[in-house]
Amino acid sequence: MEHKKEGKNSSDKVQIKPYKKDAEYSYTLGAFPTYELILSKPEKVRQVVAHSSYTDMDGLMDLCKKHNIPVEINDKLISKLSDKENCYVAGIFDKYSCRLSQDKSHIVLVNPSNMGNLGTILRTIAGFGIYDLAIILPGADIFNPKCVRASMGALFKVNFQFFESFDEYRRQYKDHDVFTFMLNGERTLDIADCSKSELFSLVFGNEATGLDDSFLNAGTSVKIPQTEDVDSLNLTIAVGIGVYVFNAKNLR
Template sequence: MGTPSAGTPLTVGNTRVKEARKLSRRSVRTERRLFLADGPKAVEGALSVDCVVEVFATSHAADQYADLLDGIDVTLVDDRAIAALSDAVTPAGVVAVCHHIDAPLEHVVRASPRLLVICADVRDPGNAGTVIRTADAAGADGVVLGGQSVDAYNPKTVRASVGSLFHLPVARATDAAEAVRAAQARGLRVLAADGAGDLDLFDADLSGPTAWLFGNEAWGLPEELAALADERVAIPIHGRAESLNLSTAAAVCLYASARAQRA
């Protein structure tokens, strides 16, 4: 198993635990360039890209995930301390403090991606994490969180990505329009997912390099941003549902592209 720290497990009042707990705040994460990876999948992903600073675990979790933590120095903490570091209803018992791993936007587009995701003003951390996970599953080359989007290191985003945050580059763009223009400059066709779009998803030619543009959960894409896209694409609704939520729409669009690109 990993090498547990000697002595009594740290409590919630310990300075190291309290300092790590502060990483639940975006301002602290941004200032320190650190974040928390909660649960075995997230910790496994973080270890795979060598961004781990410290691993906290309960004694039970250190035994349960002995293979994962093999050769890793583990700081033992009690149940209350791990609960303070986790935002899960039922903590898994292992949390890592990690360095930020975001990639600059120019690096993501410079790699000549064939499938890219650009999110504009996506505020819900669970949605953002699910989109990252879906992009990973569909074989996308990167995700850009643009505008006023939640940061990739929000604990709920990290947890919802189920390790995918560590599998593909995730970039931050203060201006989503910058990401759209950068993708187009590298030869990607930018498709805006828009319920009022003129082009039906299943009529679209998705075989070429594509960047999908997704908007805010409540109000969608701003008109000026959607206007920058090469096409506005609508997912057909065959039943009586008004629309699809963001993460479902992203899954439909990304898998349609993945299928077309692999045909």
């Protein structure tokens, strides 16, 4: 069953194909991230697709009508886009670029490789009030539906910017105090003794290798205290701890 739209020209039907990194669009999977997309980036939404059994169809239709977004009811397409049985809504949106805020603190991820982790980090930093994320390439595809879904819509609230190298990032944001999180960091992270900084950049390596020793001299190196029972903390956990401690010290 199809429902021809209310809003933009219904003849401009979006041809939806399986996601590819070089495509001009991506999509949200699930009602919550789709609502976050519409509320945060309505101008980027091409179309919303819903399953006929979605329970809040009137609310979805009203929101899309308000923002002049086409809606299509298409059970087969929903099944094609998602392998999750509980996915009833998807949003197709144009990819876009951002720039980081000069006057806000940043999180910097060096070569993040896992899309689920990247999405969870977006959700985590937004939850702690950090809205600027630098990604040093190569890195996971931030627009991959797996990342978008893991972020639960936080992607659309966070500024992100890609850099070919950490040096390129530093040249553009010279006023930030850099703190590199490393297993052999010189300073142990502690709330009471955490550095106070008006503008900080918390730098984390990827899931497999972390940061190499060159980052010991990139700023103040920091280690998160842990027992010897594990070799390292999960990247998403490390980012959450780092952001929480620095916020507790600097945002009071």
